[in-house]
Amino acid sequence: MNLLTQLRKRERLCFKWIRIGHIEVCEGHRISWAAIRANKLRATLTTLGIVIGIVTVTLMGTAIQGLNRAFLESVSAIGTDVLYIQKHPWFHDEPWWKLIKRREIYLPDGRSFIRNANPAWHIALQSAGIRTLRHGKNVASGVVLIGNTEEGAITDGLSLKAGRYFTASEVEGSRPVCVLGADIARSFFPNGDAIGSKLRIDDTSFEVIGVLEKRGKFLGLENLDNTAHIPVTRLARGFVFWPGIRIVVRVGGLSALEDSKEEVRGVMRKVRRLAPGEADDFSVNSTEALISAFNRMGRIIAGVGLFITGLSLFVGGIGIMNIMFVSVTERTREIGIRKAVGAKRRAILIQFLIEAATICLIGGLIGLAITAAATLIISRFFPVTMSVPLAVLALLVSALTGVIAGFLPAWRAARMNPVDALRAE
Amino acid sequence: MRLRRLTVMLAEAREGFLMAMAALAAHKLRAALTLLGVVVGVFSIIVTMTAMRVLQSNIERELSQLGAHTFTVDKWPAISFEGPEGWEKYFRRKPLTLQLQRTLRDRATLAAAVGAEMDLWRGEASSPYAKTDPDVLLDGITPEVLACKGWNVEAGRGLLAADVDGGRFVCLLGNKLAGKLFPHGSAVGQTIKFDGVRYAVIGVLEASTSMGEGQDNFLAVPITLGLNRYGAVRRSNLTLLVQARDQASYDDCVEQVRGVLRIARKVQPADPDDFEISSNDSLITQFRNLTLAVRIGMAVISSIALLAAGIGIMNIMLVSVTERTREIGIRRAVGAKKRNIMTQFILEAIVLCEVGGAVGVVLGILGGNVTAWFFEVPPTIPVDWVILGLVICSIVGIVFGTYPAYKAANLDPIDSLRYE
Numbered sequence: 001m002n003l004l005t006q007l008r009k010r011e012r013l014c015f016k017w018i019r020i021g022h023i024e025v026c027e028g029h030r031i032s033w034a035a036i037r038a039n040k041l042r043a044t045l046t047t048l049g050i051v052i053g054i055v056t057v058t059l060m061g062t063a064i065q066g067l068n069r070a071f072l073e074s075v076s077a078i079g080t081d082v083l084y085i086q087k088h089p090w091f092h093d094e095p096w097w098k099l100i101k102r103r104e105i106y107l108p109d110g111r112s113f114i115r116n117a118n119p120a121w122h123i124a125l126q127s128a129g130i131r132t133l134r135h136g137k138n139v140a141s142g143v144v145l146i147g148n149t150e151e152g153a154i155t156d157g158l159s160l161k162a163g164r165y166f167t168a169s170e171v172e173g174s175r176p177v178c179v180l181g182a183d184i185a186r187s188f189f190p191n192g193d194a195i196g197s198k199l200r201i202d203d204t205s206f207e208v209i210g211v212l213e214k215r216g217k218f219l220g221l222e223n224l225d226n227t228a229h230i231p232v233t234r235l236a237r238g239f240v241f242w243p244g245i246r247i248v249v250r251v252g253g254l255s256a257l258e259d260s261k262e263e264v265r266g267v268m269r270k271v272r273r274l275a276p277g278e279a280d281d282f283s284v285n286s287t288e289a290l291i292s293a294f295n296r297m298g299r300i301i302a303g304v305g306l307f308i309t310g311l312s313l314f315v316g317g318i319g320i321m322n323i324m325f326v327s328v329t330e331r332t333r334e335i336g337i338r339k340a341v342g343a344k345r346r347a348i349l350i351q352f353l354i355e356a357a358t359i360c361l362i363g364g365l366i367g368l369a370i371t372a373a374a375t376l377i378i379s380r381f382f383p384v385t386m387s388v389p390l391a392v393l394a395l396l397v398s399a400l401t402g403v404i405a406g407f408l409p410a411w412r413a414a415r416m417n418p419v420d421a422l423r424a425e
Numbered sequence: 426m427r428l429r430r431l432t433v434m435l436a437e438a439r440e441g442f443l444m445a446m447a448a449l450a451a452h453k454l455r456a457a458l459t460l461l462g463v464v465v466g467v468f469s470i471i472v473t474m475t476a477m478r479v480l481q482s483n484i485e486r487e488l489s490q491l492g493a494h495t496f497t498v499d500k501w502p503a504i505s506f507e508g509p510e511g512w513e514k515y516f517r518r519k520p521l522t523l524q525l526q527r528t529l530r531d532r533a534t535l536a537a538a539v540g541a542e543m544d545l546w547r548g549e550a551s552s553p554y555a556k557t558d559p560d561v562l563l564d565g566i567t568p569e570v571l572a573c574k575g576w577n578v579e580a581g582r583g584l585l586a587a588d589v590d591g592g593r594f595v596c597l598l599g600n601k602l603a604g605k606l607f608p609h610g611s612a613v614g615q616t617i618k619f620d621g622v623r624y625a626v627i628g629v630l631e632a633s634t635s636m637g638e639g640q641d642n643f644l645a646v647p648i649t650l651g652l653n654r655y656g657a658v659r660r661s662n663l664t665l666l667v668q669a670r671d672q673a674s675y676d677d678c679v680e681q682v683r684g685v686l687r688i689a690r691k692v693q694p695a696d697p698d699d700f701e702i703s704s705n706d707s708l709i710t711q712f713r714n715l716t717l718a719v720r721i722g723m724a725v726i727s728s729i730a731l732l733a734a735g736i737g738i739m740n741i742m743l744v745s746v747t748e749r750t751r752e753i754g755i756r757r758a759v760g761a762k763k764r765n766i767m768t769q770f771i772l773e774a775i776v777l778c779e780v781g782g783a784v785g786v787v788l789g790i791l792g793g794n795v796t797a798w799f800f801e802v803p804p805t806i807p808v809d810w811v812i813l814g815l816v817i818c819s820i821v822g823i824v825f826g827t828y829p830a831y832k833a834a835n836l837d838p839i840d841s842l843r844y845e
Binding site: 041042045046048049052053056060095096097305308309311312314315316318319321322323325326 | 454455458459461462465466468469473547558559560723726727729730732733734736737739740741743744
């Protein structure tokens, strides 16, 4: 019984507190608005300071995010569950002279790897060169000619717009057939009659058996559509100096990537006839390494960029603090009167905090609008998009700036002695 | 009369300055916060620019491998964005031969020295005392290269024409390599082994000023010897180095060399050169052009903070004008001109900006040179940006101080006296 009354009492008290809190916030809000409206020019300038800060920080954030997304899209277009067995690692700490003495990987190594490999894997043997393609009067030079095997379409995640990829027997017989990248196909065969046509690569005639879907650019730089695929055995014939191949393994399923990596390594060691204890004379590369290297660099760029732009937001915050101090000084009497008629410290604190936060939030909103417009313009040259989390974050940051910058002035106002405050001139 | 006007103006300026300082002293917290804004704004510019300058001067030092007023002639351009086609174009050019160097030496009368150089091989060097990693560069040179590259001989002698003509098995050691191979005494007169061949050390070069990893880790041998042993590896393409007599005849010398080479290589009058002429300056210019966009972008982004600070100043000046309306009224009433009021407030803004700017510059230089400390390179003070930063500061003070000052100056004295 006693407990129940106590609980009820506490509940009532609780509601009372909430109601009072609510009233205080509402009132604080009203007074802040009146204060902001009373000094329009001042409020505008303060807001402008915050707007500048928010715009720079948000734009920088958008740019960094865009860069990250472009990179991840490019990487996932190649495939993240793919392992590359190559002579050199993509990133290494070892001195170069140890690496260049490694044996080159050649086609027989690749065939032997396929014979010994897990049958669940898709394996392609690849090499590349730069060649000139001709069809009638059309000439395309600097085309990346990729030598591939029949499973290359699967390992590279290629999809065909028309025709087919080459077959095992075509690779075996090093047939003069080719599959064209989207850009080459469009410039050579604008009417879409590519399949079955002949074109010349260097001085040999090749039959077009397939056309690839458009793949876009890797990291916005390297065009993946300016390519042509031919059987790797055919490419090997065309080379005077044979630079070796890479073995591309799609293991299927990201979960087992680490295990598969070890398995791939074991198979390759067997192919290379390496004794136990001997160091690998090849590297198993994966896009993970690429991503982590990019992340390292991205973090530095993001850190520097956000630091420099953060400085402008900081300056904006200082502006708010300064103006709030002025505001407190000017309204000393008002504070004194409010306190005299019973306003609590908390009420005064809330009033000034709300004033600062309101200015900052308005600044944040305007800043966001400007950023959105700027992003639209920039996105024509650079793959950036505004994201909702970033916008929310920007608003939070601006509100937080207001609260932090406004706290000291508000605290000073709240702690004023009502008697002194009333006497102030 | 004129002197009197000058005195009056000086007195006015002095008075304005004193009043500005008094006003700042009266509101210490406010002044401090405004100052902090300017400090951060200027810091942002200076710290960015100092860091950029440190990195830039570091790279430029790496690019400056040549001696004074020297340029190189090469088959390949230093930087090319022409892709595989461009590569093919350069690939098809005839190599620059030792014969060409001799022709150039005889015919280019404006050149003080014409040398030829070729990076031959990287391998392992050994002495009876030590052995290196297989990353030592074997450099084939003619005697003139020492002058062209600004190499000085620290001990022993340089290369002689007779060494080159006879293809003698002699070598000059880079400073770091000499220290590594002969840790306990002079290398001169000793014998070293590189790639299985013995060379007598005739001299050791002074340490270079460059900070790079691979610097001074090389040995130089007569180019004739090098070509005999390694020439076929790189199709005997040499880099020619030409030193002009002085800076005045540098451009003429470049043109003369170009003419001699075109004739020697039988380039038709309308055809472009089939070689590339480059110098420290042209490399640095290329590098600067490449990074221009980045540098402009950084300058713009870092100066935004100063803009925000400027707005803060304007705001606080406006407050200051409102608060001191009565004071302005009294000054006007006792005879102060509009000009005096204007000077007073603009001076106040400028003082704020300059003090803040000076502190910001100092902090910025310190902060920016953290990168120098991080990369272990000598620190830099970007004098131009320091000056520019302070000038921008004054401009910010004037621009953002003018409107409040104008507002103050145009107050009606009667109204402002009545103002409460």
